[in-house]
Amino acid sequence: MKFSDLIAFPNIRTLYLARFISNFGNGMAPIALAFGVLALPNGSAQLLGLVLGVQTTIFLIMTPFGGVIADRYGRAKMVGICDLIGGLMLFVQVAYFATGNVPILVLLIVNGLFGVLWGIWWPAFPGIMPAILPESALQRGNAVNSFVSNIGLILGAAIAGFLVANFGAALALGIDAATFVYSGIAIYGLRNLTPAMEVVENKMLKDLKDGWKVFISFRWIVVIVSCFAFIVMCWAAAENVLGPLIALEHFNGAKSWSLVISAESAGLIIGSFIAFKIKLKYPMRFLMLSSFTLTFYIWSLAKPQSLLVIAFFAFMFGITLDLWGSLWTTALQTKVPREALSRVSSFDAMGSLLFRPIGLAIAAPLSNVFGISNFLIFAAALTAFAITIGLLDPQVRNMQMKE
Numbered sequence: 001m002k003f004s005d006l007i008a009f010p011n012i013r014t015l016y017l018a019r020f021i022s023n024f025g026n027g028m029a030p031i032a033l034a035f036g037v038l039a040l041p042n043g044s045a046q047l048l049g050l051v052l053g054v055q056t057t058i059f060l061i062m063t064p065f066g067g068v069i070a071d072r073y074g075r076a077k078m079v080g081i082c083d084l085i086g087g088l089m090l091f092v093q094v095a096y097f098a099t100g101n102v103p104i105l106v107l108l109i110v111n112g113l114f115g116v117l118w119g120i121w122w123p124a125f126p127g128i129m130p131a132i133l134p135e136s137a138l139q140r141g142n143a144v145n146s147f148v149s150n151i152g153l154i155l156g157a158a159i160a161g162f163l164v165a166n167f168g169a170a171l172a173l174g175i176d177a178a179t180f181v182y183s184g185i186a187i188y189g190l191r192n193l194t195p196a197m198e199v200v201e202n203k204m205l206k207d208l209k210d211g212w213k214v215f216i217s218f219r220w221i222v223v224i225v226s227c228f229a230f231i232v233m234c235w236a237a238a239e240n241v242l243g244p245l246i247a248l249e250h251f252n253g254a255k256s257w258s259l260v261i262s263a264e265s266a267g268l269i270i271g272s273f274i275a276f277k278i279k280l281k282y283p284m285r286f287l288m289l290s291s292f293t294l295t296f297y298i299w300s301l302a303k304p305q306s307l308l309v310i311a312f313f314a315f316m317f318g319i320t321l322d323l324w325g326s327l328w329t330t331a332l333q334t335k336v337p338r339e340a341l342s343r344v345s346s347f348d349a350m351g352s353l354l355f356r357p358i359g360l361a362i363a364a365p366l367s368n369v370f371g372i373s374n375f376l377i378f379a380a381a382l383t384a385f386a387i388t389i390g391l392l393d394p395q396v397r398n399m400q401m402k403e
Contacts, residue, residue: 006140011132011190016148018186022083023149025179027156028163028172031261034244035254036097036169037107045364047104049241053357055111055118056236060350060357062119067346068207070124074196075342076131078124080188082117087180089113094177097170123346130333130341131193139330140276146326147272154265161258211343214336220284220395221332221344225351227390231294232352233359234379238298241363242372246304256307263311267318274319275326283327284399288390291324293317295384302376331401 007013037048070078093110096102133141156176163172216222247257280286297313304310336344367375390396 003144006133006137006144009133009137011193012141014186014190015128015132016145018183019145020148020152021179021186022183023152023179024156025152025176027153027158027261027265028160029156029176030240031157031160031244031254031258032164032169032172032176034240034257035164036102036173038244038248039169040100040102042104045241045245045367047107048244049360049364051107051111052236052240053360054108055115056353056360057357058112058115059119059122060353062116063122063346063350064208064211064343065204065346066120067123067211067343068204069120070127070342070346071207071211071339072196074191075124075127075194076187077191077194077196078120079128080184080186080191082121082124082184083180083187084184086114086117086121087177087182087184089117090173090177090180094170094174097168097173100168119346119349122349123342126329126332126345127194127338127341128187128190129329130338132190135334138333139279139326142326142329142333143272143275146275146322147269150265150268150272150322153268154262157258157261157265160261161255164254164258207343211340212347214340215344215347218335218344220393220399221348222351223393223396224284224288224390225348227288227386228352229354230386231291231383233355234298234383235294235359236356237359237363238301238376238379241360242367242376243301245364246301246372250304251307259307260311260314264314264318264321267315267320268322269318270315271319271322272326275323279401280327281400282398283331283401285391285397287320287324287327288387288396290320291387292384293320295380295387298376298380298383302373302380304373331399334401 007016033051034048037043037051038045040047066078089110093102093106096106129138129141129145160172163175243260244254244257247253247260251257293313293316297310297317300310300313332341332345332348363375370378
């Protein structure tokens with residue numbers, strides 16, 4: 001299927017535009033929030049880890065229920081509502097950052113509530129694309145979605161460093177909030193494509209139990225998700241907490257870290273091109289092997305290497321990250337029963353991010369005890385171990401997609 005044929009499907013352009021605009025803001029957010037928190041009078045790496053950890057912990061608690069909510073009440077509708085409310089809440093945080101003083105309680109409440117909405121959004125979103133495109137077009141549809149999303153990310157990340165360095169974090173965070181509001185309105189307009197269940201007879205706990213049964217029936221999903229619990233823990237500690245700190249101590253602060261994140265985003269774009277073209281017989285084998293790029297990325301931060309070396313490995317990891325996004329989403333959309341897709345996606349998210357709060361929480365204190373370099377070398381080794389464990393499972397190596 002050609003690109004022109006793909007975008008001829010009704011509503012697909014609305015979805016792509018919403019993802020581009022939303023991810024333009026998302027590209028700014030990690031840089032703006034990290035350096036905004038570090039610049040506060042009470043700012044520190046520990047506070048940054050606490051804020052991100054609370055958000056992720058609440059997300060993990062919410063996401064199984066989010067999958068049920070999305071399956072019951074309509075996936076596009078819930079995505080739209082979550083984006084819209086999330087954007088309005090973020091404006092509250094922006095107002096405080098504009099004053100130069102953000103109480104810890106405000107950071108925890110806003111980002112905690114955002115975690116609740118994130119827990120609904122994450123399992124709901126993968127169910128929208130299959131309502132727009134036929135199964136034969138899903139991989140390419142997901143790849144193009146990744147491409148336009150990544151263009152937004154790279155532009156947002158590139159601009160964020162300049163805005164934060166010259167105007168402060170509040171402006172970049174305000175733009176991020178506005179993009180959520182736009183995306184919410186646009187996606188809510190697609191709510192008729194994924195209608196709510198006509199009859200809801202089961203209790204929520206039964207829906208959760210049924211979704212869990214479907215999830216554990218796919219061994220390759222369970223093994224990969226289990227491995228990624230450790231992989232994501234190391235990634236979060238390295239990139240979200242220690243990366244900005246290293247940029248402040250060894251390079252040029254927000255501008256330097258913006259270069260690294262922009263390089264990663266550029267890798268995402270290349271990955272989306274590759275995902276649009278390739279057809280893999282054993283996609284999980286390929287994806288697990290490619291995940292060693294994260295090991296090298298974390299290792300490059302440990303010394304640290306020169307900024308260009310770090311940016312190069314971030315770029316390579318970006319390619320891997322996008323391939324995971326496109327191919328993994330397609331695998332779930334084609335292998336998992338449609339009626340349980342959001343619930344399975346919720347358990348996928350919960351398991352993959354299970355130890356992320358731990359990584360965010362321990363990064364700063366353990367680095368103070370053992371040194372940043374030693375901590376990151378250990379984190380890099382742990383990712384290599386987890387990837388290898390996943391590859392040893394035959395159902396992961398031999399999982400096949402349709403030719």
